[in-house]
Amino acid sequence: MVYTPAQLLLAIAEHETLERTCAALRGLTLEAARKLLRGAARQLQQEKLPLPEAKVRGAGRAIRVHSDGAARGNPGPAGAGAVLTDSAGNVIARLGRYLGRQTNNVAEYEGLLLGLNHARELGYREVEVRADSQLLIRQLKGEYAVRHAGLKPLHAEALRVLRSFDRFDLQHVPREENALADEMSNRAIDEEMA
Numbered sequence: 001m002v003y004t005p006a007q008l009l010l011a012i013a014e015h016e017t018l019e020r021t022c023a024a025l026r027g028l029t030l031e032a033a034r035k036l037l038r039g040a041a042r043q044l045q046q047e048k049l050p051l052p053e054a055k056v057r058g059a060g061r062a063i064r065v066h067s068d069g070a071a072r073g074n075p076g077p078a079g080a081g082a083v084l085t086d087s088a089g090n091v092i093a094r095l096g097r098y099l100g101r102q103t104n105n106v107a108e109y110e111g112l113l114l115g116l117n118h119a120r121e122l123g124y125r126e127v128e129v130r131a132d133s134q135l136l137i138r139q140l141k142g143e144y145a146v147r148h149a150g151l152k153p154l155h156a157e158a159l160r161v162l163r164s165f166d167r168f169d170l171q172h173v174p175r176e177e178n179a180l181a182d183e184m185s186n187r188a189i190d191e192e193m194a
Contacts, residue, residue: 137171
């Protein structure tokens with residue numbers, strides 16, 4: 001099913017817990033946040049600005065998944081992050097998830113899986129993976145063996161998901177080219193620790 005931005009905002013206003021958002025935005029009450037979301041939804045409905053179906057469903061085009069993982073301590077509090085962009089570099093989705101106490105390498109795999117699974121849910125059939133973890137990319141390419149027992153199931157799952165796409169490409173990139181995914185993995189930790 002394809003949802004319009006207005007439908008999404010209405011669902012958030014009615015069902016999403018906004019306490020963290022209100023706490024982060026000092027002075028914004030829960031009721032005021034819901035009122036703002038409902039107003040934005042009404043405005044979008046009046047303007048009739050649905051999400052482009054190609055971006056929602058993928059329409060067979062390739063999507064780029066920038067993934068990253070962060071661990072403060074190794075192991076320590078960890079987060080997974082992914083940013084999905086189209087071929088023009090437009091951001092389709094920013095994703096982050098807190099992982100609890102994990103190693104940085106587990107977090108790297110979790111970030112990749114977070115992005116790949118979201119790309120698949122959106123209906124994309126081709127994926128270009130960009131990550132700043134040499135270990136992750138080289139293990140997935142078969143250049144490095146997976147020796148750590150905790151990484152073996154994540155490695156197998158990542159390969160399974162990658163092979164579910166019609167085409168995939170894996171590329172190691174410098175950290176600077178992966179800043180948004182890094183931000184999402186660290187934000188997941190920050191929000192949990194706040």
